[in-house]
Amino acid sequence: MIGKLSVVYGNQSISLENITTLAVLGDNGVGKTAFLERIALVNDDNISVILNVKGSFSYEKFSVNIDGEEKRCERASAERVLSRFGLNWVPLEGQTYICEGNIRYKISIVYPYTFQKPIHNEHYGLPVRPNDEVMKFNEMIKGFVDGDGIVIPFYSYIATTFYSYYGYLDFTYQSGDNVTYLDNLGRGVSNSVKLLWLIYRYKPEILLIDDIESLGLSPKRLKMLLKWFTEYIRENKLKALLFTTNSDVYVHLAEVDENAKFLLLQKDNHIVMDREEVLNGRGVE
Numbered sequence: 001m002i003g004k005l006s007v008v009y010g011n012q013s014i015s016l017e018n019i020t021t022l023a024v025l026g027d028n029g030v031g032k033t034a035f036l037e038r039i040a041l042v043n044d045d046n047i048s049v050i051l052n053v054k055g056s057f058s059y060e061k062f063s064v065n066i067d068g069e070e071k072r073c074e075r076a077s078a079e080r081v082l083s084r085f086g087l088n089w090v091p092l093e094g095q096t097y098i099c100e101g102n103i104r105y106k107i108s109i110v111y112p113y114t115f116q117k118p119i120h121n122e123h124y125g126l127p128v129r130p131n132d133e134v135m136k137f138n139e140m141i142k143g144f145v146d147g148d149g150i151v152i153p154f155y156s157y158i159a160t161t162f163y164s165y166y167g168y169l170d171f172t173y174q175s176g177d178n179v180t181y182l183d184n185l186g187r188g189v190s191n192s193v194k195l196l197w198l199i200y201r202y203k204p205e206i207l208l209i210d211d212i213e214s215l216g217l218s219p220k221r222l223k224m225l226l227k228w229f230t231e232y233i234r235e236n237k238l239k240a241l242l243f244t245t246n247s248d249v250y251v252h253l254a255e256v257d258e259n260a261k262f263l264l265l266q267k268d269n270h271i272v273m274d275r276e277e278v279l280n281g282r283g284v285e
Helices: 032-040 046-054 132-140 161-166 187-202 219-234 249-256 275-279
Strands: 002-009 012-019 021-025 056-066 069-085 088-101 107-110 150-154 170-175 178-181 206-209 240-244 261-265 270-274
Touching: 002 032, 012 021, 012 261, 012 270, 021 032, 021 219, 021 249, 032 046, 032 056, 032 107, 032 206, 032 240, 032 261, 046 056, 046 069, 046 088, 046 107, 107 187, 132 150, 132 187, 170 187, 187 219, 219 240, 219 249, 249 261, 249 275, 261 275, 270 275
Parallel strands: 021 240, 021 261, 107 206, 206 240
Antiparallel strands: 002 012, 002 056, 056 069, 069 088, 150 170, 170 178, 261 270
């Protein structure tokens, strides 16, 4: 749990307390993604993550305070440009990061719509013996993949932008002597596993998910995932989950986490709601 979160930018000064899960709501263009990205930018490691997805970003004069520790930024910006060296066009990154202060928590931001179906390397369908790490991961994702098979992450030399950054491109699913690519089990299953692998592999303390609908999960599976997060936080393996949404996902969250909070962003205002207020329909419609 985050005891206190405060984000100040422009005309907004947003303060929330006792956060386990937070759904960020609002119309298109009110700044839901920007709210998450400002929080993510207290860790400069997230500059590359955001840049890989967006190509450029620029935020000025904002501050983030988490549990009494503050990061104040005059400017955080980056832009990717192409420069020609020999016969190849090479992406270059120009960034400005004028920030003071320190927040001890490891924060990761994820954009599920970047979980594109990879370009598979040739695979001969031969089962492999999973190591201890793979088995621990499969124990963690139990219930997200139907059947008794094993999900195997593996390296590839062909990478999308997202997996170039995170290191693993592809996953197979093997049941007995049968091996197939994880993507063949369905987009929602594949995306859930990819998200949970990032959590397992990089162990963030605060996880930010932009546009959670883009995971492509059925309502039942999405509710299951939110319940899993609630239990994962209760076990102190994650401090908090914050995500943006454009749909009624927030209702599923209210149903599975009695401590959930909801932030409705408006053009020059915001409303903070708890579970009971959301279930009673306050301010959401």
